[in-house]
Amino acid sequence: MHDERYEKTAEASTTSRNGMNGMNGATSALLAALIFLVALNLRPAIAAVGPVLTRIGGDMGWGESVLGVLGAMPLWAFAVVSPLVRFVTARIGADRTILVALLVLAAGDATRSFGGPVGVWLGTVAVGAGIAAGNVLVPVIAKRDYADHVPMATGVYSACITTGSAVAGLTAAPLAAAFGGWRPALAIWAVPPLVVALLWLSRVIRERTTSMTESSATESSATADHRPDEGSAGEPAIESVVHVPADDRPLWCRPMTWYVTLFMGLQSAAFYTMSNWLPSVVTAVGFSDSVAGVHLFVFQSLGILSGLLIPTLMRARGNQICAAMTASVPMVVAGLGWMLLPRLSLLWSVIGGMGQGAALVVALTLISLRGRTAAETVALSGMAQSLGYLLASIGPLAFGTLAELSGGWAVPLVLFTALASLQCVIAVFAGRERV
Template sequence: MGRSRSAAATPALLAALIFLVALNLRPAIAAVGPVLTRIGGDLGWGESLLGVLGAMPLWAFAVVSPLVRFVTARIGADRTILAALLVLAVGDVARSFGGPTGVWLGTVAAGAGIAAGNVLVPVIAKRDYAGHVSMATGVYSACITTGSAIAGLTAAPLADMLGGWRPALALWAAPPVIVAALWSIRVMRGTSRASDGSSATPHDPHESRGTGVSADSCAKSAAGAASETAVASAKPSDAVAVESAAASLPLWRRPMTWWVTLFMGLQSAAFYTMSNWLPSVVTAAGFSDATAGVHLFVFQSLGILSGLMIPALMQVRGNQVCAAVVSSVPMVVSGLGWMAAPGLSLLWGVIGGMGQGAALVVALTLISLRGRTSEETVALSGMAQSIGYLLASVGPLAFGTLAELSEGWTAPLVLFTALAAVQCVVAVLAGRDPARV
C-alpha cells in the first residue's frame, strides 16, 4: 500500500497502527445493545432511560466532532489520537465500575474519545496513504465494522462468562490501552524528529480543516471508495456550467443541504436504533441473548457487502436517486417484518443490514458530490454530521420511550418503519442532481 512522500519518514508498521485505532472506534457502543436489558434490570432503569443511554454517544459525536480540529491545531493529530484512546479507555472503566453516575459520565467520555478518533482516522489514513486512499479507506472502515460486529456478537457470552455486564463492557478498555501504548511510539518518534527540525507528519492546513469530516465516514468498508468513484463520475461539463440560483446562496440556505443532512440523520437513526435495540426485540421474540447477538452481528457486518455493491447504482440517469431509494427501502421491509413475523428476525436482519450499509455509503457520497469546492464539502460534511447525529439520537431515545409507554415493541417498530418510509421520500429529494432541479 503506497504512501505519500510527506509520510515516507513514518515506518510502515507505525503508519499501519491507524488501522488498530480504527478497530477500537465502535466496540464501546456496539457491546451495549446485547446487554441493555441487563443494565436496566441491574440499575432499575426503564426503556426510556436506556434510550437516553443509547442516544448519548450520538450527542457526543455531534458536540465533540466539530471541536476536534481546535485540539488538533494545538497538539497535533497524533497526540490527539493518543488522548482519544486514553479517554475512551477511562470511559469504558468508569461506565462499568463508577456506579449509576459513572454509567452516564463513562458513556460521555467513551463517546468523546470515539468522536475524536472517528474524525482523525480518515485524515491520518489519507495523509499516510495518499497514493492508495481508496484501499486505505476500505481497510480502516472494514476494521471499524469488524470491531463493531465482534463486540455485538460477544457481549452477551462475555457477560455470562465474566459474571455480568460490568466486566463484559470494561473488558473493552484493554484494546485502546494496548493501542495507545503502541501509538505512543509514533508520538515520541514525531517529537524526536520535530526537535531535529524535521517532521514525520507535517501540518497541512487543508487536513486541519478536514477534521470536520463525518464521524461515521469510516463506519463501512466501501464508504470512501464509493465517494471517490462517484466524484470521478460527477456532473458533466454542461451541468457544471449551469449554475442554479440556489448554488449562489450560503450553504445553510440551500434546500439540497438540508435534504442531504436529513438523509444522513435518518439513515444514522435507523442504524443506531437497531444497534441498541435489536437484541431486545429479538429476545422478546423468544430467542436467547447469544442468538440475539448473532442477529446483531449479521445486521452490522453485512454493511461491508452492500457498501461495495451500491456504487454500481450511484450514477443511474446521472443522479443518485436510484441508489438512495434502493438503500432506503430495505429498512421499511425489515421494520414491517419485525412487526409481522418476529420469528424470522434473522431474515429481517439480513435485509436491514444490507440497507444500512448501502445507505451510509450513499449519504457520504452525496456529501462529496453536493459540495462544489473542497472547502464547501468540508463545511457540508460538518453540518450534515453535527445536525444529522442530533437527529439520529432521536431514534434510540424515542424507540425506548415508546417501548416503555406501550409495554411492547409494536409501537416503537411502527415509529422505526415510519422513519424508514420518510427516508425513502427524502432519498428522492437528496438524490436529485441540484443543477437540474
C-alpha cells in the first residue's frame, strides 16, 4: 500500500522532469547532473572519522567500545530516519528534501567539531540524518532523471560516493596534523554540502517554476479540449496499457524485500567496519598512521573502478546473481587476509576495495530494479536502508567491543569474515530476477 500523497508528489516530479527536458538541453543536463554532486557528500563526514578515531579516543578518554558506539551511531540514524524520508518527500518533494538534508549535514559537521563532548554525539546524529535522506532519495532521483540508464547512473553516483569517501579517508590524518587536531579536520567537511546546497537551490527554483507553468498549461488544455477525438492524429483514443505481472502483497511480506534488505545491510556492515577500524588494524601490526591512511584510501578509492565496471554484469544470465557474487566474494578473501597475513594489508585493501565498491552499486541497483513504481521504490529504499543499516551497525560496534574484550584484532576479524560469508549466501537470493 502506498502513501497517496507521495503518489501525487511522484507524478508532479515526473511532470517537472519532463518540463525540464523541454528546456535548454545543456541546462537540463546540468540540473540533472547535480545529483552526482549530492552523492559526493554522502560519505566524507563519516569516512573522515576512522583515521582520527584514536585521536578522538585519546582526547575524550574513550576506549574501543565507546568508539565503536560512535562509529555505529550514524548507522542508527540511517535506520531511524530512512523510513521517515518518504513522508517528508510526500509533503515538500524530493528536491526540497535533498536541500534540507544538505543543510542538516553541514550543521552536523560543525556541531560535532565545536559543540564539546555532547556536540560530538548530537553532531554525529545530525550527520547521519542528513546522509540518510540522501541515501534514500539519490537512487530515486537518479532513476527518475536517468530512466533509460539506471545501472550506469547507479554506477556513476556510487563512484561519486566512493570518491568522496576515499578523499576524506586519505586527507583526515594530514588535515588533523596540519590544523592541530581532529576537530578542524572534521569541521572542514561542512563546507562542501553548503556549496552543493547553493547549487541545488537553483534546481529547486527551476522545478517550482516549471511545475507552476505546466499546471497552468494543463488546466488551459483541459478547458479548451475536453472531448475525446477518435480522428485526432495527436491524441489516440485508446491508451496503451502494459500489464506487468506483480506481487500485490505489502513490501514487508515479500521475500525479495528481505533479501535486498539483508544484502544492503551486510555490504554496509563490511564497508563501515573497515572505514572505522582499518587504520587501527594496520597500525597495530607496525605501520605508521600515514601508511594506514593510504591503505584506507586504497580500500575506498578502488571502489570507484569496480562500481563503474559491475553494471556490465547486472544482466548476466538474465539476473543479478553473477554481479552480486562477484561483489561479495572479495570481501571474504580480504577478511581472511587481514586475519591471517596482516602484513600484506595493502593487498587485502585492494581486494576488499574492489568488492565494497561493486557491492554498493549492486545493492542500490537492486533497490531500483525491484521497485515497480516511484512510490514503491522510495518505500523499498527506505525499508532496505532502515533495517539494513540497523544490521550494519553491528559491524563497527561489535568490532570495537570484541577488540577491547580480546585485546587484539583476530576475534573481531573472524566476525567480519563470517558476515562477509553470509553476504555471499544472500547474494544468490537477492540477485534473482523479480517475477
